[in-house]
Amino acid sequence: MIIQLQPDISNSQKENLIQKVNGIGYKITEVKTQLGDYLIGIGKKEIDIRQIGQMDGIIDIHIVSDEYKLVSKKWKAKPTSVDLGDNIFIKEGEMAVITGPCSIESEEQIRSVVAHCVENDIKMMRGGVFKPRSSPYAFRGLGLDGLKLWYEIAHEAGIKIVTEVMQTSQIEEMYPYVDVYQVGARNSQNFNLLDELGKVDKAVMIKRGISGTIEELLQSAEYVFSGGNEKLILCERGIRTYERASRNTLDLNAIPILKAKSHLPVIVDPSHGIGIRAYVPQMALAGVMSGADGIIYESHEVPEKAYSDGQQTLDFAQSARLAGWIRESFAMRKGFDLL
Amino acid sequence: MIIQLQPDISNSQKENLIQKVNGIGYKITEVKTQLGDYLIGIGKKEIDIRQIGQMDGIIDIHIVSDEYKLVSKKWKAKPTSVDLGDNIFIKEGEMAVITGPCSIESEEQIRSVVAHCVENDIKMMRGGVFKPRSSPYAFRGLGLDGLKLWYEIAHEAGIKIVTEVMQTSQIEEMYPYVDVYQVGARNSQNFNLLDELGKVDKAVMIKRGISGTIEELLQSAEYVFSGGNEKLILCERGIRTYERASRNTLDLNAIPILKAKSHLPVIVDPSHGIGIRAYVPQMALAGVMSGADGIIYESHEVPEKAYSDGQQTLDFAQSARLAGWIRESFAMRKGFDLL
Amino acid sequence: MIIQLQPDISNSQKENLIQKVNGIGYKITEVKTQLGDYLIGIGKKEIDIRQIGQMDGIIDIHIVSDEYKLVSKKWKAKPTSVDLGDNIFIKEGEMAVITGPCSIESEEQIRSVVAHCVENDIKMMRGGVFKPRSSPYAFRGLGLDGLKLWYEIAHEAGIKIVTEVMQTSQIEEMYPYVDVYQVGARNSQNFNLLDELGKVDKAVMIKRGISGTIEELLQSAEYVFSGGNEKLILCERGIRTYERASRNTLDLNAIPILKAKSHLPVIVDPSHGIGIRAYVPQMALAGVMSGADGIIYESHEVPEKAYSDGQQTLDFAQSARLAGWIRESFAMRKGFDLL
């Protein structure tokens, strides 16, 4: 049960409400986000919500049978628009294009990618400064200093920054320099990290776990939302299956399913999804047609020299063409009367 | 090693060749197809193929390191065009649209689908007369009589027939009434069936196994080709993964990978790939963008009344729109300089 | 619904029964096996079975909610004992040990394995004469001649033969020389083959599909049983997962689950299950403890020289020790009060 509260609800009205809902055997969680206040009631008893709906201080009340509540489309049909400022949005009805290298490597590299973005009207740039690496001996990224440098160059050029946060202690130090916190596939069920990101007033993009279900991705998003942050984006990046011919199995089925279940924008990462440079454009365009609200892919001036993921990274010429094709395909898709 | 023989090679020339290749430790398999004659040499020793290349009776010789040989692009870069007659092809550069019900049910049903195909310029119709069912107590199809009836109605209207063959004994009895023999996912490693289909002069479409790898699909195709039949089509129809929100996981990564590895046409089945009617169009269009040469999807006048697979079957209005979108998307994709 | 018929039921009694059951909206399938006659009723309406239970000619009647019926423990709690003759059984309460090479290769090889079995009191020998190979160019087995030779040598020594049948046309020709027809993992949903094996009066061992579910394995067994053959054995041989460190993932969870759901004996194949010789004994013993009724593993006089599967094949010294450990472990397990 989701009870949407009026902004000016009085304490006694809220107390009354909580008492009432507790009284019928529901456990209450209070949620305050940047955009609204909610009471989430968890219980099993069937109830007549009109009894509660008449009470004072309520905008609306919904029964949501999904395991996740606030991210469900069952109570909020209107798509969530994530506002990054400067008239840049990730939302249904637009097509976000996000590109950049796997790792932020140097000032020179940052400048080259930023220039590439500017030339191609790409407003958001991805890149890792804290890198999750399966081996402890591998390059772990430039860290906060790299992020500060990146921020300086990117923001001068009007480019927004999407970058991975790996642990709660990084959230605060990264805050001034980040536009979208990315939660990586390996951290998609790091519930403490999700909890803490709920307390932040910046967008969060959650990647699907390496073998995460669609349901689990939505529950992870619920963690952030119920922590207080509605600025959420979901990302399909391929799942682990038995097939070895591609790095991961890009599960585009997830796109229409996520769009139907949730009001959150959904983007596709074809670079990790297939892991082979030559086929990234096809999978990006397939992602557009499947209904995605954005595409995030890896690019680098000289992919062969990239510190990591070179084999799945486009060069700037490829990236420029792809950005154009993505927009053309999206324009065509908008003309189709898809669900 | 693939040795392409001249059509007029003499017996003694061929004997010489075989002796020579055997002499260097390679095992020879002779392959005669509708379109050409080949010797396949299997061995591990490194050899200088020019020694053999100079011999009489040879068109060309290639070393193919893949486990599959004749279906590999390493020796035949030119895409295979499968000719179904009456100027109907399944091939790279065109977009085959194939639709029809899961099961052939009745004359009335056949007539309605055929009419739908004719109206929408769809040249190929799918449908099952022999149905593989996991339960022995389920409806197993109308059998040969259903096929004959279907053939009569469809061919009068100029529509080609794509239908599943389940066992070797059916090949011959189905032969007069079939344009494309479909090998179902459960039979994709039924090697005896594949062997026998190699002896037939009609097209064969092999569906990827329920948990088949891309490599295994190509090896299954090699069975048919090396049995003598070059008229082959590959079909991605979704694989089995841990994800339960969709019927299968449509693996569109497989499309560019198959197209790069093999000269055979590749088509996509979004109906089985996602298993949910409302999302079949998105996945069909994603299939087009991923590089497919055709789309096969399920349709029925009243999907809710279909004997099987109703939940993933489009009605005729949906099908008509989708057929149009597929063609528009394909036209756009052709304009992109994709691999 | 399973109606167990009396052996001497009259035609008119049976007609009455069928009419009655049809009348309440159930579809009837008649099943005649070597051991009994049944009517299987498939329908959805809730009924009071006592109405039918009072009719003449019936031994018993059961409602079975599982998708599979005759192989379910819900109507037949007593474990099925598969009698191979000469006092050799595969059944709960005994521990079948089955060993032999992947492929039958030569008379000399057969004699060496048979001698090994005799020395170690192993009553059943496995081996392939028809080999399913993913590549059409690989060794496909000695065929029927190999089987005849094997039969002669093995039966003189009192050893039973377990071997794979790949297609319906082989069933009859193999019949005189086979004690247990093995249905391989790739054919576990070859429904025509299963149908035909239902008509045979010899034991059938069905291997779980490469990515087959437990439910599908039971439905495949239902095909054979409902075709008329109750002499059925189930076999877990590892499933396909993302893990690449072993050939397959041996799913021992399946053993107690299959034993709880079905009255059929269940055996474990650790050789294919892990695919690494050094670890076959551990997995065999784990299989015993998980509740299996038998272990089937590969052995060869000189595994390194085996035509196929050498890397997972034990030599005779290893096999002799393992056979002993299997029996010791089974004796201990019998002392535990496991489910």
Add this chain to the structure above:
Amino acid sequence: MIIQLQPDISNSQKENLIQKVNGIGYKITEVKTQLGDYLIGIGKKEIDIRQIGQMDGIIDIHIVSDEYKLVSKKWKAKPTSVDLGDNIFIKEGEMAVITGPCSIESEEQIRSVVAHCVENDIKMMRGGVFKPRSSPYAFRGLGLDGLKLWYEIAHEAGIKIVTEVMQTSQIEEMYPYVDVYQVGARNSQNFNLLDELGKVDKAVMIKRGISGTIEELLQSAEYVFSGGNEKLILCERGIRTYERASRNTLDLNAIPILKAKSHLPVIVDPSHGIGIRAYVPQMALAGVMSGADGIIYESHEVPEKAYSDGQQTLDFAQSARLAGWIRESFAMRKGFDLL
């Protein structure tokens, strides 16, 4: 390359060494653990290690081709013994039995489990005080207060505590009350957590990821070891596959493979591995036979009333019998000459 340093190596000797190894193009990571000092050299050039081996201050030097180094058996064949104090070990050659509830719930519950452990000579107790829950609205555990209470009761009784740590900030506050920090399946690639656990002088048990490979589990262990903590235990708890009849697929293949690749002790969690109470004992005993050094399973006085995981939790009578069977099976296994 692993260079094991003498405890009394001088700074100048170490400098010389590092210079030498850097000079041949290897990147050096210094590792100081509770038990020894190491230099890890990462590079690709082939080198003659004798040149380095002659230098002063070195105990030994090894080339380790695995992605993981310090946890590999290639340099340290002797099994690691994890000493929990009071003569309690987790190590090869012994069989650790660890039991307890999913969640720590109350003082009464703690007392009942501790009494059960004492009666059955079980020295280690598991239980969660910080619970990772996929839904933010579910019970998240009693937290630190619960741990303190548990510690008091358990340690008075001589029972060691195994419990999950979810984030780095918990490590220090939990320290006084924990004997084995458990890293849960969802955190098995939370590299910051692993890094921090490397700095602690207490044992760490790492559970395999939900879809983690064996290779990834070993790399996660390498994180902790290279951070400075050699007291490591690996745990197989089932992986995610397509099979839905069990909660997870217990991959016992992993046991002999992990034991062959690493010197670390390996334990099996049959409760999560199958997820069905009635079959936990079979899978526990299968785990013993597969070569495990310990079994961890869930128990509770009244499983039906447990806050979580009741369906896979044994009652005390079942647990008492199982503990005995585990020991008997282990005694038998020790008599077998397994790898």
